[in-house]
Amino acid sequence: MDLFKIFSVTILFVLLSISGVWSATITLSKSADKGQLGNNSLSLFCDYSLSAGQSVLTIDLKRKRADDSDFISVVSYYEDKLDATYFLKGSDLMGRTVITNPTSANRRATLKFSSIKCTDEADYRCELLYASRQGNGVVNSNTNIVLWDPEATPIFGKQKLLYNPTNNLAENQNVTFTCIGNVGHEPQGTFSWYKYVRGQASGVPITNGIKPVSLTIIPGSCTYVRTENLILTLTKEDNLIMIRCTVWQTTMTETGDANIQTDRITVYCKYRLGKC
Structure with a gap:
């Protein structure tokens, strides 16, 4: 019985392969984990891949910001016939990318950037429409x-x-401290607060x-501005304190990648005249 099952499955596999009912496959990959802004590739x-009896109709590269x-759809590719073309929604790629059609001998469609902009950060999909x-x-x-942008420092x-x-x-008394600063891009910096x-x-x-x-996000840029409040209840020990807001992007210290602070703050005692 087991041999009969194995034989039947084998025959079915062969028949399906010959008839071409197995789906085509496609994989979208990239040359680097991250893209660097500017004139970089x-x-x-x-x-x-295709099975017997299958042929390419179109390959579309799609983008979702x-x-x-x-x-x-931003680019359309064809195998061994028409030239690859940009869709209207992909016109922003023209002049700074090269699109290469696949062939029956080399089934790879390519989009190569020579200049990378903020608007290129997105999800991408390669979609193959095939006939069988x-x-x-x-x-x-x-x-x-x-x-990532190495120039986008806080x-x-x-x-x-x-x-x-x-x-x-x-x-x-409650005092609200407001920290507003450019915290860069990839990674976006966070704020760390200190009392001196x-x-x-x-x-x-x-x-x-x-x-x-x-x-x-800053318009026309890939960098971000973070706004954060610190609500502090003052004590008499806080007389002449200084509050600092530090950006932690790559440097996790009191000075961080950038920082901003108050002058010394005078705190008065509530139940007696004068400074604490």
Whole structure:
């Protein structure tokens, strides 16, 4: 009985292979894990295979950016006939990419970047439409392009760390410190807060009272601006403290990749006249 089953399965496999009902396969890969912004290269490869009796109709490269609801065709490839072409939605790729058609001998469709922009960060899909004796079929494969920008370092400028209220601060009073800064791209930096007490050289890390506000991309750039609040209840020991907001992107220290801080803050005692 077992031999009969093995023989039957083998015959079925051969018949299916001959009839061409096995699906074509496709794999979308990339030449590097991440793309670097600027005049740098990166390639996407659509590699596919066909069974007997199958032929390529079209191969579409599709893109889905963060604000797209679905994949949109940007390039169309053909095997051994028409030239590869850009769709209207892929016109932003023209002049900085090279598209190469596959052939029956080399079943690889290629998109090669020579210049990479922020808008190239997206999900990509290679979709193969093929014909067979049983009708048309579709297979697809996905990958993504993640960008990094070595020039996008955190920046604060020369401003001071903002806080509110600013005058006549007293113990037991809540003060909101607001840190706004460019935190780069890939990786996006995070904020770390420190309190510097008078007479101490090292800062004391602050972990409570931190309220993230927003993370927004800078228009025309790949870098992000982070906004975060620190709500601190003052004590009499906080007289002449200094608060620092530090960006941790690659350097996890008190100075970090960039930082911004207040001047010394005067705290008045609530139940007696004068400074604490």
